[in-house]
Amino acid sequence: MGRFIARRLVQAIPTLFGVLLLTFLLSRLSPSDPVKLMLYGNTEVTQEDRAQLYHALGLDKPLPVQFAEWLWQLAHLDFGNSIYYHRPALDLILERVPNSLQLSLLAFVFIVGVGIPLGVIAALRRGRIEDHGIRVFSVVGHAVPEFWLGLIFVLTFAVQNRWFPIGSMNVVGTDCTLCWDRAWHLVGPVLVLSIAGIANLPRILRTEVLEVISQDYVRTARSKGLSEQAVVAVHVLRNALIPVVTSFGTILLLFFSGQLIIERVFNWPGLGRLTFEAAVSKDYPVVQGAIIIASTLLILSYIIRDIAYAWVDPRIKVK
Amino acid sequence: MAATDATVQQLRVPVAETRRVSAGLWSDAVWRLRHDPTTLVAMAVLVVFVTLALGADFLATSFFHRAFSQQDILSSYEKPSLAEPWQWLGTDELGRSQAVRLLYGARVSLFVGGFGALTALVIGLTAGVTAGYFRGWWDDVVVWLVTTLNSIPRLYLLLIVGILWRLEPFPFAMFLGLLGWLGICNYARGQTISLREREYVLAARTVGCTPLRLMVRHIVPNILPLIIVLGMIEIGQLILTESAISFIGFGIQPPTPSWGNMLTNAAQYLSKAPHLIFPPGLAVVVTVLCLYLVGDGLRDALDPRLRGAIGTRR
Numbered sequence: 188m189g190r191f192i193a194r195r196l197v198q199a200i201p202t203l204f205g206v207l208l209l210t211f212l213l214s215r216l217s218p219s220d221p222v223k224l225m226l227y228g229n230t231e232v233t234q235e236d237r238a239q240l241y242h243a244l245g246l247d248k249p250l251p252v253q254f255a256e257w258l259w260q261l262a263h264l265d266f267g268n269s270i271y272y273h274r275p276a277l278d279l280i281l282e283r284v285p286n287s288l289q290l291s292l293l294a295f296v297f298i299v300g301v302g303i304p305l306g307v308i309a310a311l312r313r314g315r316i317e318d319h320g321i322r323v324f325s326v327v328g329h330a331v332p333e334f335w336l337g338l339i340f341v342l343t344f345a346v347q348n349r350w351f352p353i354g355s356m357n358v359v360g361t362d363c364t365l366c367w368d369r370a371w372h373l374v375g376p377v378l379v380l381s382i383a384g385i386a387n388l389p390r391i392l393r394t395e396v397l398e399v400i401s402q403d404y405v406r407t408a409r410s411k412g413l414s415e416q417a418v419v420a421v422h423v424l425r426n427a428l429i430p431v432v433t434s435f436g437t438i439l440l441l442f443f444s445g446q447l448i449i450e451r452v453f454n455w456p457g458l459g460r461l462t463f464e465a466a467v468s469k470d471y472p473v474v475q476g477a478i479i480i481a482s483t484l485l486i487l488s489y490i491i492r493d494i495a496y497a498w499v500d501p502r503i504k505v506k
Numbered sequence: 507m508a509a510t511d512a513t514v515q516q517l518r519v520p521v522a523e524t525r526r527v528s529a530g531l532w533s534d535a536v537w538r539l540r541h542d543p544t545t546l547v548a549m550a551v552l553v554v555f556v557t558l559a560l561g562a563d564f565l566a567t568s569f570f571h572r573a574f575s576q577q578d579i580l581s582s583y584e585k586p587s588l589a590e591p592w593q594w595l596g597t598d599e600l601g602r603s604q605a606v607r608l609l610y611g612a613r614v615s616l617f618v619g620g621f622g623a624l625t626a627l628v629i630g631l632t633a634g635v636t637a638g639y640f641r642g643w644w645d646d647v648v649v650w651l652v653t654t655l656n657s658i659p660r661l662y663l664l665l666i667v668g669i670l671w672r673l674e675p676f677p678f679a680m681f682l683g684l685l686g687w688l689g690i691c692n693y694a695r696g697q698t699i700s701l702r703e704r705e706y707v708l709a710a711r712t713v714g715c716t717p718l719r720l721m722v723r724h725i726v727p728n729i730l731p732l733i734i735v736l737g738m739i740e741i742g743q744l745i746l747t748e749s750a751i752s753f754i755g756f757g758i759q760p761p762t763p764s765w766g767n768m769l770t771n772a773a774q775y776l777s778k779a780p781h782l783i784f785p786p787g788l789a790v791v792v793t794v795l796c797l798y799l800v801g802d803g804l805r806d807a808l809d810p811r812l813r814g815a816i817g818t819r820r
Contacts, residue, residue, distance in 0.1 A: 205654030213666055326802075330742065330794035332749050335787035338773055346777050443659035448750050452773075463754055466665050474669060478662045486657050 188497070195493055199486050206482045207261070210475055211254050261479070267472035271465065276476040279461060284480065286356065287450070287457030291442050294377045298384035298438060303428075305385070306392025307419065313397065321389050328386025333445050337379045337452035344375065351375050356456060376453040380445050384438045391434045395427035402426075429500045432492060439488045443481055531731065531808065538807040545803025548796040555793060559612040572603040574610040575761050585781055596781045598771055607763040608785050614764040615790070618679040619745035619797075625683025626744075627690055627737045634694025635721050635729075639702055648695070652688050660685055661751060668756025675758055682744050690736050697729040731808040735801050742797035749790050765790050 241247045245256060260267075266276040309321040345353040356372050363369055399405065400423055408422045409415075450459035458477060465473035539545055558565070567573075577600040586596040586604075596604050637648035667673070667681055701707060702725065710724050745765075751757035752766025753773075760767055765786040772782035 201650055202653050202657050205650060206658055209654065209658070210666075213670065216670070326798060327791070327795060330746075330791050330798060332746050332753075332787065332790050334750055334753050335769060335783070335790065338769070338776065338783050338787070342776055342780050342783065346780070440656065440659065444661040444750075447659070447661045447665070448754065451754055462662060462665060466669050466756065469669060471669065474666055478658065478666060481662055482658045485659060489657070 188494075191497055192490075192494060195490050199490060202486055203483065206479065206486075207258065208254070210478055211257055214471065214475060215250065215253075266476035266479070269465070269470050269473045271468045271470040271473070276472045277480075279473060280458065280476050280480050283456060283458045283461045284484075286455065287446055287459060290373070290376055290380065290450075290455060290457060291446065293373060294380040294384070294442065295438070297377055297381045298388060301381070302385050302388030303392060303424075306389035306431075307396055307424065309389055309393040310396035310400065311419070318393075321393075325386045325390045328382050331382065333379055333383060334448040334452050336382060337375070337449055340375050340379060341452065353454075376449050376455055379452075380442065380449050383441050383445065387434065387437060387441075388431065392427060392431050395430050396423055399423050399427045425499075429496070432496045432499060435492050435495075436489060439485060439492070443485050535731075535804070535807040539803065542803050542807065545800055545807070548799035548803070551792065551796045552800065555612060555789075555796075556616060558609055559616050562606075562609040562613050565606075565609060572606045574606050574763055575602065576606075577602055585779075596779070598768075598779070598782055599775055604768075604782065604785060607768060608765075608789060611763040611765045611768055611786060612789065612793075614675050614758055614762060615745050615748055615766070616793070618675055618682065618748045618758070618764070619741040621676070621679040622682035622686060622744040622748075623737050623740040625680055626686035626740050627733065629683065630687035630690030631694050631726070631733055633687065634691040635698050635725060637691075638695040638698025639717065639721055639725065641699075645695075648691065652691055655685060656688055660747060664747070664751045665754075665756050668751065672759060673757075675762065675764075678748075678757060679744075682747060686740055686744055686747075690733060690740065693736060694729055694733060697732075698725055701725050701728055732805065735805040735808065738797055738801035738804065742794040742801070745790060745794055745797075749786075 238247075245253060248256075264277055266280070268274065269276050269279055272279060305321050309318045312318050340351075341353060344351045351374055352372050356369060405418060405422050408418045413422075446457060447459035447463060449455065450457045451463050454460070458481060462474055462477040462481075464470075465477065562574075578597065598604060598607070633648050633651075637645040663685060664681070671677075673681065698721075707720065707724055710720055715724070748757055748764065749766035749769065752764050753769050755767070755770060758764040758767055768786040769783060772779070772786065775782060
């Protein structure tokens with residue numbers, strides 16, 4: 188297992204390098220000249236001053252050198268300073284990450300908690316009303332934009348009926364991470380963030396359960412007198428869940444994109460909202476840092492998924 | 507006698523329904539599609555939407571008598587009413603007709619989805635088939651690109667693009683396509699790797715077929731049906747992405763209406779004019795739903811063995 192994890196970590200290096208390269212290139216491809224922006228409206232600047240400024244900022248060096256210097260800075264955890272807050276970008280980002288993680292982890296637990304029973308029910312009641320109902324929900328759930336669902340939630344449960352708060356994490360003036368107030372604020376964003384996953388998971392699980400349930404060992408388990416619950420829980424589900432773990436990758440990718448929108452709709456002060464606000468105020472270092480951190484988190488979650496996969500299916504390590 | 511009649515009846519019914527034994531892939535698919543009402547209805551809805559979007563100019567001038575940017579401050583925040591056609595879906599904060607804007611929004615959203623998916627399809631197919639066929643360093647590069655792009659949340663990437671450039675619908679659709687080819691590429695690559703070991707490919711190579719001809723004539727036609735299905739699903743995905751990124755203000759810029767940026771407006775006046783959030787959102791849901799249904803239906807029609815093998819969302 189240790190070797191597997193080590194190999195998986197090494198495999199992540201080129202991916203991370205690609206993310207950094209792409210982020211760097213995007214900023215250099217930008218048509219706006221940083222020096223022009225800095226000197227905007229200043230008429231007394233000579234050509235020499237400009238050249239000096241280019242030199243001071245390191246913009247006159249060849250691109251590969253600039254990239255290497257930038258990587259060196261990142262390696263020292265220097266993501267630059269926020270133009271808007273005048274604080275290190277990394278500090279700003281790391282302050283927000285726990286809020287986003289709280290949201291995502293809860294939504295993930297919710298997806299697994301609701302999605303697995305739904306998938307099993309759909310397979311066991313194949314062709315019945317439950318199966319059709321779950322199928323319709325899956326297809327529609329895929330087609331609904333999350334932010335729109337969020338808006339409708341806010342409109343019906345926060346504006347027209349005052350059942351849930353309209354946004355943010357806590358009632359103004361209070362600050363707690365594990366309390367009823369926070370739970371009350373979490374309901375909307377977690378529900379909306381889970382929809383895509385809850386639509387996705389049962390569909391995949393249903394196919395897998397149907398595949399496994401016709402296997403010989405399931406028949407053996409039944410014929411030796413095990414109860415139906417024991418057969419499903421021990422013999423069917425354990426094997427059907429293996430491919431489902433792979434599909435968590437999709438859910439994770441959806442999460443990180445979904446966050447950006449959901450945090451905007453529900454005014455949740457997480458990584459997504461920080462990035463959005465930084466983008467509005469053209470705070471480039473923060474946006475760049477947020478993309479790098481979000482991608483790193485995503486790569487890490489892929490690794491965790493693969494480890495989970497190897498753990499539920501020991502055959503994978505042999506390959 | 508009666509028994510014979512019954513037998514004749516039984517024999518006759520299936521005969522009328524049987525299709526040609528030697529039907530090709532496409533005519534076979536058309537036959538199956540004709541017997542799939544869900545897919546047919548979804549297709550019809552899409553055709554209506556596309557027609558309405560294409561006829562937006564004509565409808566705006568001769569039926570609604572309103573341009574999409576025409577303001578009427580005196581009748582702002584109006585609820586939907588049947589008084590005049592342009593008031594059917596109400597008006598926004600500047601008194602602009604929501605119905606007319608929805609039509610023009612359809613134009614932008616459908617174009618962005620369609621053109622973006624086409625770009626994604628071309629890139630994904632080219633990269634996937636060549637990577638799977640040649641393997642070696644090129645395959646490594648393609649796989650590395652796919653994993654890298656899959657590791658950056660799409661909306662974050664679009665956000666950074668949105669800061670750097672103000673995009674018109676055309677380059678915007680292109681950008682979406684540049685980010686959306688990963689799934690198609692993965693599928694094309696996997697299929698090519700298994701197809702290139704087949705006897706008929708070996709036979710073609712033996713008689714001196716060039717790699718280009720081999721890929722175009724022998725491999726692509728075999729994977730094209732499902733690539734088209736993935737393309738349909740991609741259109742839906744891109745329409746969703748467009749609406750999301752426009753909603754947060756970094757996609758299609760006003761005054762050009764898109765379903766996404768109409769919802770931005772609606773969100774701002776949520777308590778004052780709640781009716782504004784329903785039409786654009788429902789338009790997205792219905793369009794994307796129909797695209798998925800047509801995609802599913804096409805997949806079943808083109809290859810019934812694969813029923814349920816490819817999800818609607820990757």
